[in-house]
Amino acid sequence: MSIKVFAAIILTAVFVNNYVLQQFLGICPFLGVSKKFDSAVGMSIAVIFVMLLATAVTFPIQHFILDKMDLGYMQTIVFILVIAALVQLVEIVLKKYVPALHASLGVYLPLITTNCAVLGVCIDNVDSYMTATGFGASYAQALFNAFGSGLGFMMAMVLFSGVRARIEDNDAPPSFKGMPITLIAAAILSVAFFGFTGVIENIFG
Amino acid sequence: MSPIITAILVVSVIGVICAVMLSVASKVMAVEVDERIPKVRECLPGANCGGCGYPGCDGYAAAIVEDENTPINLCAPGGPAAAAAIGKVLGREAGAIVKQSAFVHCRGDCNVTGHKERFQGEQTCAAAKLLFSGDGKCAYGCLGYGDCEKVCPEDAIHVIDTLARVNPAKCIACGICVRTCPQHLIAIRAESMPVVVKCSNHYKGPIVKKVCTAGCLGCTLCAKKCPAGAIHMEQDLPVIDPEKCTGCMTCVTVCPAKCILPRNGTED
Structure with a gap:
């Protein structure tokens, strides 16, 4: 397991398989919290944290409990249960130790509870990296993928908060003001990310 | 053991573990709210x-x-x-309350100005404003469709003779009408202010004469005559500095269009 493999995993997660711009998961916080740079970064850090934590917990659950007991079909329910509890925990911790961030995230932190990007990362990890042998190596790969996915989410949020700051200053036609022009901008950003397709294979392949 | 029972057991155990963890966390890390x-x-x-x-x-x-x-x-x-x-x-001193109320910076009712066209769309100020800045002759004046009247929670503002008028006794200065008026004619003003400018047009004098007989001509007489120097002109409209105004009423006397008026008694 070389550094090259982990670098490829992270770069793939950030640029090629970007959860927001390429797989269209986690659109709700992407559109909701990207208005201000500060809250976009705060939200992204919360998402990175939750993605890592969720993978760290769900991957062993899948490996040691669900697969061992032939309960693979319970994956979605168990994962949602565990992620929901984790997000609650993160919220309690933030409220206690980082009240400013808790206030600025507002309703969006509970929204990570049912965020498809977080669940998507967990299920993707199980599908892509779970091997019958060598739990340690696949676990590490899954954690790196989760971290990379969170970073990709953060990059999308930060990029888009900049785009939105520019949109706010511009005079869009009245019928496009607000959400419509935001969605168009998001679509253009997403199309731009198609340019990364195949880049990783050519660098590391 | 049947697979159903195994599944139920496993999910319940995971659920109970999560519940215990959460309740412990909420106890340990409880945040005290100031009572x-x-x-x-x-x-x-x-x-x-x-x-x-x-x-x-x-x-x-x-x-x-x-x-x-x-x-x-x-x-x-x-x-x-x-x-x-x-x-x-x-255990703190309350301090003086400055009584404020909404104020309409326009006195263009149907007696002094008129319509340049007949607006037949939805009868709201917002809709009228979309079409060539409203149907009134003066593009800055009160449109008179009563958007402010509809949003006022205290029934303190009424449109009479196509002009919005505030009842300061009922007004709670919440500012909802200020945000609603598409012409931005309404402002929250202290009732202690001696004089107010009851016009918002930025036209030059000759055009004002054509559209409204009660409009500010932008003659700058008030700014020149004010002994306290409290009035200056901005975009052909006088602006009164409440800090400097002494309430001498010179501006009220000199204004040829009578659109600077004493604060008390202008609401009708």
């Missing part, structure tokens, strides 16, 4: 009008308790009673 916040909140009327500049009554109560320097006399609907009650809870 004065609900007490202050009870003193406020609960109109949630946002007139104080905070997000609703809860936001204002939290701001008062958390920051010593937050003025406790900002609540217009509650008035002096609310400020005194909050002062009692926190």
Whole structure:
């Protein structure tokens, strides 16, 4: 397991398989919290944290409990249960130790509870990296993928908060003001990310 | 063991573990809420009008308790009673209440101005404003479709003769009409202000003469004659500095269009 493999995993997660711009998961916080740079970064850090934590917990659950007991079909329910509890925990911790961030995230932190990007990362990890042998190596790969996915989410949020700051200053036609022009901008950003397709294979392949 | 029972058991066990973990965490990391916040909140009327500049009554109560320097006399609907009650809870002086009310900076009713076209769309100011800045001859004046009247929570503003008029006795200075008026004619003004400019047009004099007989001509006479130097012109309209104004009423006397008026008695 070389550094090259982990670098490829992270770069793939950030640029090629970007959860927001390429797989269209986690659109709700992407559109909701990207208005201000500060809250976009705060939200992204919360998402990175939750993605890592969720993978760290769900991957062993899948490996040691669900697969061992032939309960693979319970994956979605168990994962949602565990992620929901984790997000609650993160919220309690933030409220206690980082009240400013808790206030600025507002309703969006509970929204990570049912965020498809977080669940998507967990299920993707199980599908892509779970091997019958060598739990340690696949676990590490899954954690790196989760971290990379969170970073990709953060990059999308930060990029888009900049785009939105520019949109706010511009005079869009009245019928496009607000959400419509935001969605168009998001679509253009997403199309731009198609340019990364195949880049990783050519660098590391 | 049947697979169903195994599945139920496994999910229940995971659920119980999560529940125990969460309840322990919420006990260990409980955040103490200042008990004065609900007490202050009870003193406020609960109109949630946002007139104080905070997000609703809860936001204002939290701001008062958390920051010593937050003025406790900002609540217009509650008035002096609310400020005194909050002062009692926190042991702070309430300070003087500046009575404020909404003010319409236009006196273009149907007797002094008219329509340049017949507007047959939806009868709201917002809709009329979309079409060539409204159907009135003066593009800056009151449109008279009563958007402010519809949003006023206290029934304090009424359109009479196509001009919005405020009843200061009922007005709670919440500022909802200020945000609603598409012409931006309404402002929250202190009732202690001696004089007010009752016009908002930025036209030059000759055009004003054509569209409205009560409009400010932009003659700058008031600015020149004011002994306190409290008036200056901005975009052909006088602006009165309430700090400098002494209430001598010179501007009221000299204004040829009679659109600078004493604050008291202009509401009708």
